[in-house]
Amino acid sequence: MNTDRSAPVVLAARNLVRRFGDRTAVDGVSFEVRAGESVGLLGPNGAGKTTTFSMITGLLRPDSGELLLGGAALVSDTDPIKRRLGLVPQDLALYEELDARRNLGFFAAIQGVGQSRIPEAVRSALEFVGLSDRADDRVGTFSGGMKRRLNLAAALLHDPDILLLDEPTVGVDPQSRNAIFDNIAELRRRGKTLLYTTHYMEEVERLCDRVIIIDRGRIVVDDSLARLRHRAGTGAGAELRIELEEPASDTLSGTLRDIPGIGSVRIDGRSVQVRVGSLAAGSSEVLRRLAEAGIAVRSFSAEPPNLEAVFLELTGRSLRDS
Amino acid sequence: MDSWIAIIRLDLALFLRDRKALVLLYLVPVLMAAFFGQLTGGTGGKAERSAIGLVLVDLDGSAASRGVVAAFTNDSTFAVVVTNEAAARARVTAGRVPVGLIFPPGFSTNLLQGIFQSDRRPVVTLLFDPSHETERSLLEGMLVPKIVSGVAEGLLNVDVGRDLIARGRTNILRAERLPEIQRRLLLDSLAQADAFLESRRMSVVQTNAAAGPAELPLPYRVDDQPLTRVAGARYNGFAHSFAGMSLQFVLMVMIDLAVGLLTERQSGTFRRLRAAPLSRATLLLGKATSYAIIALSTFVVSFAVAISAFGVRIHGSWFGFVAVILALCYFSATLALALAAIGRTPKATRGLAIPVVLILLMLGGAWIPSFIFPSWVRTVSLWMPTGWGIEALDAMTWRGLDVSAVFLPVAGLVAVGTLLGGIAWRRFRWDGEAGS
Ligand SMILES: Nc1ncnc2c1ncn2[C@@H]1O[C@H](COP(=O)(O)OP(=O)(O)OP(=O)(O)O)[C@@H](O)[C@H]1O
Ligand SMILES: [Mg+2]
Numbered sequence: 001m002n003t004d005r006s007a008p009v010v011l012a013a014r015n016l017v018r019r020f021g022d023r024t025a026v027d028g029v030s031f032e033v034r035a036g037e038s039v040g041l042l043g044p045n046g047a048g049k050t051t052t053f054s055m056i057t058g059l060l061r062p063d064s065g066e067l068l069l070g071g072a073a074l075v076s077d078t079d080p081i082k083r084r085l086g087l088v089p090q091d092l093a094l095y096e097e098l099d100a101r102r103n104l105g106f107f108a109a110i111q112g113v114g115q116s117r118i119p120e121a122v123r124s125a126l127e128f129v130g131l132s133d134r135a136d137d138r139v140g141t142f143s144g145g146m147k148r149r150l151n152l153a154a155a156l157l158h159d160p161d162i163l164l165l166d167e168p169t170v171g172v173d174p175q176s177r178n179a180i181f182d183n184i185a186e187l188r189r190r191g192k193t194l195l196y197t198t199h200y201m202e203e204v205e206r207l208c209d210r211v212i213i214i215d216r217g218r219i220v221v222d223d224s225l226a227r228l229r230h231r232a233g234t235g236a237g238a239e240l241r242i243e244l245e246e247p248a249s250d251t252l253s254g255t256l257r258d259i260p261g262i263g264s265v266r267i268d269g270r271s272v273q274v275r276v277g278s279l280a281a282g283s284s285e286v287l288r289r290l291a292e293a294g295i296a297v298r299s300f301s302a303e304p305p306n307l308e309a310v311f312l313e314l315t316g317r318s319l320r321d322s
Numbered sequence: 323m324d325s326w327i328a329i330i331r332l333d334l335a336l337f338l339r340d341r342k343a344l345v346l347l348y349l350v351p352v353l354m355a356a357f358f359g360q361l362t363g364g365t366g367g368k369a370e371r372s373a374i375g376l377v378l379v380d381l382d383g384s385a386a387s388r389g390v391v392a393a394f395t396n397d398s399t400f401a402v403v404v405t406n407e408a409a410a411r412a413r414v415t416a417g418r419v420p421v422g423l424i425f426p427p428g429f430s431t432n433l434l435q436g437i438f439q440s441d442r443r444p445v446v447t448l449l450f451d452p453s454h455e456t457e458r459s460l461l462e463g464m465l466v467p468k469i470v471s472g473v474a475e476g477l478l479n480v481d482v483g484r485d486l487i488a489r490g491r492t493n494i495l496r497a498e499r500l501p502e503i504q505r506r507l508l509l510d511s512l513a514q515a516d517a518f519l520e521s522r523r524m525s526v527v528q529t530n531a532a533a534g535p536a537e538l539p540l541p542y543r544v545d546d547q548p549l550t551r552v553a554g555a556r557y558n559g560f561a562h563s564f565a566g567m568s569l570q571f572v573l574m575v576m577i578d579l580a581v582g583l584l585t586e587r588q589s590g591t592f593r594r595l596r597a598a599p600l601s602r603a604t605l606l607l608g609k610a611t612s613y614a615i616i617a618l619s620t621f622v623v624s625f626a627v628a629i630s631a632f633g634v635r636i637h638g639s640w641f642g643f644v645a646v647i648l649a650l651c652y653f654s655a656t657l658a659l660a661l662a663a664i665g666r667t668p669k670a671t672r673g674l675a676i677p678v679v680l681i682l683l684m685l686g687g688a689w690i691p692s693f694i695f696p697s698w699v700r701t702v703s704l705w706m707p708t709g710w711g712i713e714a715l716d717a718m719t720w721r722g723l724d725v726s727a728v729f730l731p732v733a734g735l736v737a738v739g740t741l742l743g744g745i746a747w748r749r750f751r752w753d754g755e756a757g758s
Contacts, residue, residue, distance in 0.1 A: 057597040082599040093590025095332070097339040102332075109328030110598045154594065 007034040009071070010084075010162055010193050011056065016065035018051050025051040027217035028065070035161070038194040040204030043214040049197040050090055052214070053164050056195075057087050069162075083112060086160035090167045090197075092147050093154065096140035100131060100150055103139060104157060111158035118157075125153040129183060145176025152183060162193045169203070181206060238279040239303035240286060242272040245296035255293055259285050270298075325600050329608025330615065337616055347575050347616070348623045355567035355624065358689075359560035359632060373401035374457050377410040377422035377449070386430030390472030394423075399464075411449060420454035421461045423447065431486070433469075487516045560632040561719035565712050566688035568624035569650060572617045573683065573708075576658035577675040579613055583658075584668045587752065602752050606659060610743065613655035621647045637722030646714040646728050649735035653707055656739040659746035666751070682708040707738045 011033040018026040026048040033039055041049050054060040056067060058074050067073060069081050094103050104122040113121050126132045129149040139147060152168055165184065169177045184207055188194055196207060204211050204225070211228060213221040221228070248267050256265045256274060261282060263275030276282025279302055290297060337343060378394060380387045395402045403419070413419045424447035426432075432444040446465070450458040494500065494508050586592055595605065625647075628634035636643050661678065665671025683689060685699065686708030703709050714731035717723040 054593075057593075059593055059596045076601070077596075078599045078601045080599055082597065085597060087594065087597040089590040089593045091590035091593075093592075093594045095336060095591060097336055098332075102335060106328055106332045107594055107598075110325050110595060110600055112324070112599055115324060 005034070007036055009033065010035045010069070011195070012066075012068040012071075013052070013056070014066040014068075016052065016055055016067065017063045018048075018055060018060060019063050024217055026055070026062075029214070029217070029219055030065075031212055031219065031222055033162075033193060033195060035193055036191050037210060038188050038208045039196065040208035040211045041195060041197040041214060042199070042201065042204055042211055043197075044199065046216075047214045048217040049214060050166055051217075053087070053166050053195075053197070056164060057085055058082060080112075083158055084161050086155035086158070086163045088152050088155045088163070088165045088168050090170065092151050094139045094147060094150060097138065099136050099138050100126065100142075101135045103150065104154055107154045108157040113158050121157045121159075125156045128156065128186075129153045130179060143173075143176075145172045145179075148172050148176060149180060149183075152180060156187075160192075163187060163195070165194065165196045167197055167199070169198075238276055238282065240272075240274045240276060240283055241301045241303065242274070242286070242290075242297055243299040244270045244272065245298050246270070248272060248295075252293070252295065255289055256286065259289060262286075325598075325604050326608045326611070329605065330612045333609065333612035334615060337612070343575060343578060347571055347620050351564075351567040351571040351620065351624050352627045354570075355560065355564040355628065356632065357563075358567065359558075359563035361559075374399060374421065374460065375419035376400040376402050376461065377413050377419050378402055378404045379407045379410045379422070379424040380404065381407065381427045382425050382429035384430035386433065386472065387425045390425065390469050393468045393472035397464075397468075399460075414449040414451055417451055417453070420451045420457040422449035423461070423465075424449070431489075484516060484520075487512050558632075558634050558720045560628055561634045562712070562716055564624050564628040564632070564634060565715035565719070566683075568620050569654075569686075569708060569711060570683050570688050572620050572650070572654050573657070573679045575616065575620070576613065576654050577661070577672065577679055579609075579616070580658040580662040580665070580675055581668045581672050583609060583662045584665065584671055588668075592752075596752065602750070603747075605752065606746060606750060610655045610659055610746075613658050614651040617651040617654045618647065621650070634719055636719055638718035638727065639725035640718075642725040642728040642732075643715070643718040645725075645732050646711060646718060646735075649732040649739070650711045653711070653735045653739040653742070656742035656746065659750065660742035663746040663749035663751075682706055685709065687712055707735050710734050 009032045012031075014030050016026050016029045017024065025046075029048070029052060031039075041052070043049050051060065055062045056069075058077065058079075070084060072081060074081065095106070098106075101122055104125055105118055108118045108121050109115070122135075123132070126135050129152055131146060131149055131153065134142065134146065139150060142150065148169060148171075152165075155163060155165075168184070169180050172180070181203075184194065184196070188207065194208070196204070198204060208225065210224050211221065212219055247269050252272070253265055253267055256262060256272075259282075261277035263277065264273075265275075266273040274282075274286055276286065283300075283302055287297070287300070376394060378391050380391050391402075391404060394400055395404075403413075405413075407424055410422045410424065414422050426444050426446070429444045429446070432442050446469075448458070448462065448465075450461075491509060491512055494505055494512070497505070500508075625634070629636075661671055661675045665674045685703045686706040687703065688708060710731035714728045717727040721727075
């Protein structure tokens with residue numbers, strides 16, 4: 001919610017570079033995150049999202065560039081400034097053989113939560129993700145969705161103010177996914193700073209104020225969602241969905257393609273999908289041509305501007321393998 | 323400090339969850355030690371051997387031959403079956419019994435006469451299964467003492483004895499070429515023997531009730547002197563086998579732990595550790611401590627069983643014993659860390675650790691005492707920290723040496739452990755990037 005430009009910068013990356021052998025996983029990444037901001041880091045497989053997170057949390061040393069946490073660089077592994085960070089790793093990071101309570105108790109101790117405060121920290125984290133009743137069950141017996149929720153809880157024990165969420169809902173059923181979204185929205189409401197990686201534009205739209213699109217280790221877009229939507233509205237057009245009374249004739253495709261500024265046309269029986277450059281001009285022109293040809297329309301709808309199309313336009317690549 | 327304790331507690335909790343590791347660490351070493359201890363002489367008395375099957379055929383049926391049969395029957399080395407000749411041959415041929423003896427008719431009379439006329443010596447037939455050469459030679463070796471004691475026993479049957487003496491006298495008198503002086507001497511000694519038997523008739527009558535087959539004492543006596551320092555300390559094969567086997571399984575579990583550490587490094591949980599304000603030193607120290615505790619628990623369980631059920635005693639110094647155990651735990655834990663640091667990947671570490679541990683165990687004398695190795699191997703063995711530990715445990719258990727005997731081994735184990743810890747400290751990468 002907080003896009004206050006006067007809020008302090010809590011996390012700054014300057015020209016980060018990280019190579020693995022001769023592959024450059026992160027190639028000159030720079031960005032700033034202000035306190036209370038919620039930033040989506042969007043990119044396809046291998047874009048360098050996890051590698052960037054690893055450098056932020058001190059797991060990997062950058063080959064070059066600089067990372068500042070609250071204005072200061074990490075000086076050592078034990079730097080207390082690390083306590084400001086909470087990492088939700090992409091791979092489940094839990095001890096399956098142990099119960100949920102023991103897992104969280106261990107991570108709390110490692111994060112430096114004092115012995116006396118651990119039980120309360122564990123209890124409230126479990127409650128937050130809705131797993132209180134499974135506290136004493138072995139994590140190995142949890143469903144995939146429950147493990148993901150516990151994976152999130154493990155990052156919250158020391159009450160960090162910056163959360164790094166690396167695909168926190170990957171491979172999860174819709175129910176758990178919604179529960180996790182609710183949790184993240186609640187964290188955002190509490191004023192936490194969030195950095196969130198995903199392959200899904202819709203998740204960014206739902207949870208973030210700002211999006212950083214990263215591809216092949218480089219940032220291609222870093223902008224607020226509002227401005228990006230605007231750009232999508234003008235640049236990438238809209239998707240029209242038309243349902244006809246009768247199955248379409250063979251000539252309809254040619255008729256529609258003749259319209260200036262028209263994008264793709266897909267016809268399947270009675271249903272027609274057309275991409276237009278601009279919603280207002282495009283839709284009226286399409287409807288006019290249909291009326292001229294004497295084709296009766298049963299229903300008509302226009303999809304809102306699609307941010308994934310922005311991504312496609314900017315990178316020439318799809319966010320996911322479909 | 324809190325993180326250090328948290329790591330130890332976590333590792334132990336994970337370890338206790340691992341049933342396979344628990345069996346490997348607590349149950350198997352005890353069973354193996356019991357087994358090997360039994361093989362290598364048990365609690366120092368005679369080793370419990372299974373009796374050798376022996377068929378006896380007594381075609382003589384005299385007091386002397388019955389005495390020999392009794393002498394074999396009373397010896398627990400043999401499981402004796404007395405039967406007829408055909409059955410005896412059948413049994414040995416079928417491999418059901420490895421050896422057998424047939425005492426011919428006239429065995430006892432001919433035995434005595436054979437003293438004077440070698441061509442009349444009785445022929446005792448020894449049947450044996452060709453695949454049991456050891457039993458055959460053992461039986462052959464025991465034949466003479468058994469016949470001597472058995473016949474003597476039979477001869478002490480007064481009537482038979484006196485009868486034999488009478489026949490002997492006749493023989494002596496008939497032997498024409500015997501010089502007069504010798505004839506006199508022989509007759510004299512026979513008369514004495516006759517008198518002895520006559521006197522014995524009285525005592526036999528008197529002590530009949532207490533009669534058991536008393537073996538004649540051998541002309542010499544064996545005085546066994548097992549050399550241990552403390553009076554009453556006795557060699558206990560279990561002391562050595564429990565030391566060797568518990569160390570073996572500790573080291574085997576250390577391989578698992580080293581591999582586990584590297585697998586863990588590749589896992590998400592390690593990323594959480596790295597993201598926390600935790601130092602590499604705390605991590606390594608936590609790991610080393612939990613490994614050492616796991617090792618210690620094995621030694622405690624093994625020796626508790628050894629002491630309570632197998633008669634192992636700490637005849638030396640308890641303080642020295644505990645010091646050796648702790649030094650071995652330190653050495654094992656740092657070995658695990660060093661193996662993980664050098665191996666780098668789980669697969670490479672396993673490949674490295676298995677031969678290292680096997681060599682440490684074999685040359686250290688964990689399986690078989692190193693003194694049976696050729697001398698150059700023995701020289702190498704002297705450099706095995708495992709060997710120092712096992713020797714030192716022997717010193718504190720059945721050898722009963724005083725505490726000074728462990729100073730050097732403990733110092734050696736601590737030094738090597740520290741060296742291994744140093745290697746781990748320098749070489750262990752905790753970033754855990756695969757292949758970089
Ligand atoms: N430890 C490593 N060793 C070698 N190469 C690596 C390592 N970690 C990442 N890479 C490479 O770096 C590039 C970026 O990987 P990264 O995991 O950061 O991508 P990502 O954006 O998180 O992808 P995904 O969406 O699939 O999680 C990839 O090409 C990957 O193969
Ligand atoms: Mg990733």
